[in-house]
Amino acid sequence: MDAPELAKPQPALLMCYGKTPYTPGRYLEDALRRIGIRVVRMEETVDFAAINMSSYLGVLFVESPSRPKVLVKNIHLVTIPKLFWIHHGENRLNANIEMCGWYKPDLLLMAHSLHLAHQFPSPVRFFPFGVDPHIFHSATPLAERPVDISFVGGQSALYRTREARMKYMETELKGKRTVSFNKKVFLHDLSSLYGKSKIVFNHTADSIKAFNMRIFEGMGCGALVFSDYAPEQEMLFQDRTHFVLYQSRNDLMNKIDYYLNNPQEAQLIAGTAQNYVRQFHTYDHRAEQIINWMKKLRA
The missing domain is CATH 3.40.50.2000 (Glycogen Phosphorylase B;)
Known part of the structure; x- marks a missing residue:
């Protein structure tokens, strides 16, 4: 009798940001869960020396200006992909440049203001906002x-x-x-x-x-x-x-x-x-x- 196949573990992502009900990171976190990703959220300080990198596909940092910046320790130990999504332009430029220096992302994702891309040390991709159709919908003509x-x-x-x-x-x-x-x-x-x-x-x-x-x-x-x-x-x-x-x-x-x-x-x-x-x-x-x-x- 053949042994039953073991279920594959759910892929996981480490998401670092200050969550609020309205921040874009919240909508993205919900969506990641919907597509089958196990999201582990960290909101204050992340010490990567205490994290088993093999458990995660990657690390996603998300700007969340209404909450304190997520602080990091031992970022040099991260061997999996790091992405950082920012949502503001000139009015948050210095803060985002500072955080980019902390997080050292492999890709910086910008929701807009691509004319500022040259100010950052990381490669940039356009990553605009979206819509959560589970919240924002109507069929009324x-x-x-x-x-x-x-x-x-x-x-x-x-x-x-x-x-x-x-x-x-x-x-x-x-x-x-x-x-x-x-x-x-x-x-x-x-x-x-x-x-x-x-x-x-x-x-x-x-x-x-x-x-x-x-x-x-x-x-x-x-x-x-x-x-x-x-x-x-x-x-x-x-x-x-x-x-x-x-x-x-x-x-x-x-x-x-x-x-x-x-x-x-x-x-x-x-x-x-x-x-x-x-x-x-x-x-x-x-x-x-x-x-x-x-x-x-x-x-």
């Missing part, structure tokens, strides 16, 4: 959504133009359209709002133009995303195929009026974008890419 335009995001001196444009929209559209700006909602509540919205408004900071998560989340919820330009957008999305790009305040208002009065065109773009991000740009896709890079580095 635009014509049945009660909110015409929504926006959720923080307020600071970095976003004066964005604030001015939202105030202008509120004034111009008062009594004509339903808008929802600056609600303090997150995760499933955020998804619910976007899933009730025809248009999700996006605007980058005044001086730091960075590709952000709002675009993916709005698309994932089947809304028509409006955005100003940020570098790297065109590497993933096409204007008037996946989203609507506006150049100025007048251009924004004209396009809002056009697409709200032409719902079939709005639905075509929003539906195309939702299908596209589900097919190519979920965090499960990002997780698979992480594992593929680690396997190539191990080869």
Whole structure:
């Protein structure tokens, strides 16, 4: 009688970052688990002298600015692939350069701001945000959504133009359209709002133009995303195929009026974008890419 085959051990990954409910690392960690990776998370200090490297495919460090930086000891002992994913540009450049020196990654993964790649000592790969379709989803057609335009995001001196444009929209559209700006909602509540919205408004900071998560989340919820330009957008999305790009305040208002009065065109773009991000740009896709890079580095 043949001996029964032993089950293969679940591949494991050491993930080092400060977890919060909303950080991109959390979405990626969830996705890694969904694709069958055993994730061991470490959030404060990692002493690699105390870790059995043979147990892991690799080490993934993730920037998490709202939490303390993960400190490392004996990084020189790491013999498996090391990746470091960062999410910010100029406003966190010095901190990320410092951490890159600590972690010594084999690959630095940048969510945007590729013009800064030359500032880092490690090879760089473009690794944008994605969408978690288990959170951000909606099947409601635009014509049945009660909110015409929504926006959720923080307020600071970095976003004066964005604030001015939202105030202008509120004034111009008062009594004509339903808008929802600056609600303090997150995760499933955020998804619910976007899933009730025809248009999700996006605007980058005044001086730091960075590709952000709002675009993916709005698309994932089947809304028509409006955005100003940020570098790297065109590497993933096409204007008037996946989203609507506006150049100025007048251009924004004209396009809002056009697409709200032409719902079939709005639905075509929003539906195309939702299908596209589900097919190519979920965090499960990002997780698979992480594992593929680690396997190539191990080869």
